[in-house]
Amino acid sequence: MAESLREMVFIDPERRVTDVYRKGDDWLWVLHPFAPTETVHLASVDLALPPATLWAEVGA
Numbered sequence: 180m181a182e183s184l185r186e187m188v189f190i191d192p193e194r195r196v197t198d199v200y201r202k203g204d205d206w207l208w209v210l211h212p213f214a215p216t217e218t219v220h221l222a223s224v225d226l227a228l229p230p231a232t233l234w235a236e237v238g239a
Contacts, residue, residue: 186223
């Protein structure tokens with residue numbers, strides 16, 4: 180993987196959960212799980228995605 184990659188996002192639209200993996204200063208990946216009702220924070224691009232935005236296009 181590229182050294183510049185600092186964050187990876189995995190989204191499960193069926194369960195509406197998001198797993199964010201961030202690379203720490205020690206180069207180890209750390210899981211940051213987000214529940215369907217939580218705002219997802221992407222530190223690498225300074226972005227916060229509230230649930231209403233993240234799940235707007237996903238069917239009920």
